[in-house]
Amino acid sequence: MTDEVGFERRALRVSGGSPSAILGVGGYRPRRVVGNAEVCARIDSSEEWIEQRSGIRERRFADASETLPVMSAAAAGKALAHAGVRAAEIDLVLVASMSNLVQTPPLATRLAHELGARGAAGVDLSAACAGFCHALALASDAVRAGSARHVLVVGAERMTDIVEPGDRSIAFLFADGAGAVVVGPAAVEAIGPVVRRAFGAYGDALRMDGGWTDPAPDRPWMRMDGRRVFRWAMDDVAPAARTMLDLAGVDPGELDALVPHQANLRITELLAERLGTSRAVLSRDVVVSGNTSAASIPLALEALYAQGLVASGDTALLVGFGAGLNFAGQTVLLP
Template sequence: MISPLRTPSMRHARLSAVGAYRPRRVVSNAEICTRIDSTEEWIESRSGIRSRRFAAPDETLPAMAEAAAGAALTEAGVAPERIGAVVLASMSNLVQTPPLAATVAHRVGAVAAGAFDLSGACAGFCHALAVAGDMVRAGSAEHVLVVAVERMTDIVDPADRSIAFLFADGAGAVMVGPSDRPGLGPVVRGAHGDMAAALRMTGSWADFRADPSGLPPVMRMDGRRIFRWAVDEVAPAAQRALDLAGVRPENLAAFVPHQANTRIIDLMVQRLELPDSVAVARDLVTAGNTSAASIPLALHGLRDAGAARSGEPALLVGFGAGLTYAAQVVLLP
């Protein structure tokens, strides 16, 4: 007779802390207009962005990730050696191996942690958060450090008028740990691989090394196509996340979508029929679109501004290249 396997009993998980790192350099729309044929007014009207942060040479992906992760660790009051795993989301890491998560785990002293990277583009943080919650609930890790970090300026063509004004740099991190009550709602995921060409990398590093006279691989985006998809497909997914969590729109304290574009955010607010009492994150006004890092950065900004309190419910929605999305309701740390 084969004896049954022992498995940890299921438990609840929650966000216990959030940390952030914003690069020192603030870049205005006026400065962006020195590189592309545009105006400050056009950029703000199309995106809502007034300024953004660009990382300096010393503000590397590991350095920014370490700073955000360290802030989350300090706030959580969790000793690094108690971290069971570090899950890192990024779409701008130019080094495929070793995983950046392993470097970050070492830098913050999480010497006993497993560490791996997750590639989910602008939805990466929400996918990583869902994985972390599952790990804690299943008992495979007591505490999981989720980090999202981007240097989008490394993969965006500064002369591309369609996206050069959108993307920026930064890092955010959260700690996920055990809880005596549910703190992370069910995740709603989806992927539309038939629309992969709407947001993609061009070329390859091998081709660029063979002929360095051209541009290195950079992002190209069909903004209109993604705009329609986000409103038509992602907004209903956000509603499903609310329904599965048993939370009505009027009971939300905050709505924290991926910081892609204020017009997308405003239309999602309308589709979800969110009342004025819900704090809506619009961190991109001064941070730009930081891809995977945008939601934890916006979450940190809302919390520090006092717009939402610890323990209140917030709807998180990530969406981007793939095209892929993930949404869930969480209790704020």
């Protein structure tokens, strides 16, 4: 595969700079599959309630050997192979994660070293479930501006490290995994304008214990007001998703794939309904992967490829949203 990937069918509407594109996609799913029955053994719930509430039937939990660097490297290796790009050609590594318990050194620098990307810079981002789309926008900007030729973008999470196992409100939702893409130059624009916004006034709806106002606990856990997050997703994220399409010049009725953050199946299906993307393939990876935060969108993309549901040149809308509260998203042409 050459560096400049062509998309003969269409080009997205973007102004200024050199064209950028996603060149390859990869993912890593932990070996251990955890069904709803196992989750119910720790919380006061039922398998039927979990599936009705979230759409989730199973998820993956990482074991001690499946660390964030290990999962990130596995996902990145697949993305590099798909792109036909060598690790030595990567100029910048961006890793989005909200569950990295080691704040320094950055996970991105460790990953660059493990991959053999000796000439790359490494930067970590913490934007929760919107982190991947924020990182993808930064990668696209770097390529378009000429400050990097190839950028590796990774979303990696071990949510089981920060979600209290007995928390009935969210323990059934979250899971582990890593996904990655390689961003580089293209013949036409293939990553549309990013639409992003922060809603800090709603920050306590999805937070860690010991946040801005809470006293710091011995072991911080993530907490979520699911109803508030759901309303925000419908009231603010859904209209912004339409703007992501409009800015890229893509009609909702012509979209090929809708790949939102896999928060829960109800949000995913209502988002598609409100956008009117009737012909688009809708990612429902949450059913078998759970909510993997920053890893969910690249993992969902990889699953669509594996199932033969998307093809090179297809348009896909990526929408990340979550803690902060904040969202980010863009329309892309698939590699």
